[in-house]
Amino acid sequence: MSSGGIREVMAKFERIGSHTHIKGLGLDENLKAVKIKDGMVGQEKAREAAGLVVQMIKQGKLSGRIIILAGPPGTGKTALAVAISRELGPNVPFIQMSGSEIYSTVKKKTEILLEAMRKCIGVEIHEEREVYEGEVVNMTVNTVPHPYNPYQKIPESVRLTLKTTEEEKTIEAGSNVANQLLSAGVSEGYVIQIDAETGRVSPLGLCLESSKGKAYDVDTRKKVPRPSGKVKKTKEFVYTMTLADLDELNARRGGGLFSLFFGGVESGEIGPEVRAEVDRQVKELVDQGRAFIHPGVLFIDDSHLLDLEAFSFLGRAVESELVPIIILATNRGLTRIRGTDIEAPLGFPLDLLDRSVIIATSPYDRDSIKEILKIRAKEEKVKLTPEALERLAEIGDRTSLRYSVQLLSLASQNSRSAGREEVGLEDVERVSGLFLDVSQAVEHLKKYEEKLLKH
Ligand SMILES: Nc1ncnc2c1ncn2[C@@H]1O[C@H](COP(=O)(O)OP(=O)(O)OP(=O)(O)O)[C@@H](O)[C@H]1O
Ligand SMILES: [Mg+2]
Numbered sequence: 232m233s234s235g236g237i238r239e240v241m242a243k244f245e246r247i248g249s250h251t252h253i254k255g256l257g258l259d260e261n262l263k264a265v266k267i268k269d270g271m272v273g274q275e276k277a278r279e280a281a282g283l284v285v286q287m288i289k290q291g292k293l294s295g296r297i298i299i300l301a302g303p304p305g306t307g308k309t310a311l312a313v314a315i316s317r318e319l320g321p322n323v324p325f326i327q328m329s330g331s332e333i334y335s336t337v338k339k340k341t342e343i344l345l346e347a348m349r350k351c352i353g354v355e356i357h358e359e360r361e362v363y364e365g366e367v368v369n370m371t372v373n374t375v376p377h378p379y380n381p382y383q384k385i386p387e388s389v390r391l392t393l394k395t396t397e398e399e400k401t402i403e404a405g406s407n408v409a410n411q412l413l414s415a416g417v418s419e420g421y422v423i424q425i426d427a428e429t430g431r432v433s434p435l436g437l438c439l440e441s442s443k444g445k446a447y448d449v450d451t452r453k454k455v456p457r458p459s460g461k462v463k464k465t466k467e468f469v470y471t472m473t474l475a476d477l478d479e480l481n482a483r484r485g486g487g488l489f490s491l492f493f494g495g496v497e498s499g500e501i502g503p504e505v506r507a508e509v510d511r512q513v514k515e516l517v518d519q520g521r522a523f524i525h526p527g528v529l530f531i532d533d534s535h536l537l538d539l540e541a542f543s544f545l546g547r548a549v550e551s552e553l554v555p556i557i558i559l560a561t562n563r564g565l566t567r568i569r570g571t572d573i574e575a576p577l578g579f580p581l582d583l584l585d586r587s588v589i590i591a592t593s594p595y596d597r598d599s600i601k602e603i604l605k606i607r608a609k610e611e612k613v614k615l616t617p618e619a620l621e622r623l624a625e626i627g628d629r630t631s632l633r634y635s636v637q638l639l640s641l642a643s644q645n646s647r648s649a650g651r652e653e654v655g656l657e658d659v660e661r662v663s664g665l666f667l668d669v670s671q672a673v674e675h676l677k678k679y680e681e682k683l684l685k686h
Contacts, residue, residue, distance in 0.1 A: 365393030
């Protein structure tokens with residue numbers, strides 16, 4: 232059976248490009264930061280704090296909390312979030328979005344946030360189903376003439392003999408099963424599973440013990456052993472999905488979590504009723520011990536772009552039962568809360584701050600900048616002379632880390648187009664002369680203020 236899997240796990244790192252060197256938080260077994268590890272440099276306190284957060288998330292102790300990453304631009308907030316998602320691994324849903332994504336002409340802000348939150352909650356569902364399972368040792372499809380085109384034959388029913396290590400059993404099924412078998416290319420020698428209730432067919436692979444399974448030395452088809460036990464049996468299936476997946480399935484089927492993995496008709500939209508119904512059914516399954524919740528992480532980068540409405544929605548949402556951990560990153564200080572005239576720290580409402588823990592990041596010293604540049608150079612497969620590295624670190628220290636990381640790529644482009652293998656001082660000098668950093672840009676604009684258009 233194909234499980235839905237957790238889709239969109241880390242699927243959307245728009246700006247992953249500059250964070251590819253981040254492999255984790257770089258902590259030792261006592262959760263202490265190692266100065267340079269996993270692509271991470273310095274920022275020890277923030278990394279250790281993030282390590283505790285990861286540990287608590289893994290132990291399921293942190294759902295419905297808000298964590299704020301606060302610090303000046305280019306101090307590694309996004310990098311930290313990327314590291315957290317790496318540490319959590321692929322089984323914990325981690326969704327990244329930017330604060331700006333809530334502004335859409337089609338959907339309400341709260342709808343976008345709610346959808347994102349539901350994508351971050353994993354639900355592991357255990358379901359017991361009656362199935363017929365075995366190696367196909369005989370398959371006879373009965374065909375009848377097509378009702379509109381008598382020259383064409385269509386499958387009407389199928390007679391199957393299935394074999395397990397214990398028994399052989401012959402079953403008959405209608406056109407639905409016959410069609411599925413034919414379109415999946417099933418023939419003698421395959422191991423299949425048929426859901427007793429819905430008739431859904433799942434080919435599992437070629438039987439190792441069958442003559443077909445032994446025929447070729449090189450055969451890319453999947454091979455499986457002949458199933459043991461009886462042909463008809465009860466099997467447990469485990470699906471890992473997200474609440475958003477379940478919303479979608481439920482909307483399509485129009486109710487009923489049961490057998491929703493076994494086909495259905497398309498209809499309906501995801502509205503509050505659908506979500507409430509999914510929540511109710513999931514809670515019921517959890518109470519019965521047939522489902523487990525795995526809260527993941529919703530990371531909203533540049534969350535100073537959120538507005539009061541969004542903040543109060545988040546504040547309310549974290550009080551409910553099925554919520555992920557929410558990580559907000561911002562580089563703003565004391566500023567207006569968007570959508571109001573109220574000034575507040577980080578531009579966040581005070582009641583939201585009250586519910587949050589804050590991890591602060593601070594600017595890097597020149598040595599750390601140098602180390603980060605070295606890692607980036609390695610990541611981008613750029614060779615740097617010591618003088619070029621020194622100069623880039625000095626520029627980074629004077630302007631910003633991000634600017635120097637960008638100059639590194641530009642300088643490497645420059646050396647490549649000049650046919651040189653290694654980035655030298657001259658390449659760094661040339662590109663830093665061609666491009667402006669922010670303060671140079673401001674000066675430039677001031678100088679030509681009179682001549683620049685205003686409207
Ligand atoms: N401690 C670190 N170790 C290694 N690389 C880092 C570290 N901190 C930042 N970087 C890298 O430096 C660059 C800038 O950092 P990042 O984008 O994370 O900053 P930010 O705090 O999110 O800035 P902004 O507020 O502008 O969004 C990125 O390429 C990032 O991967
Ligand atoms: Mg950032």
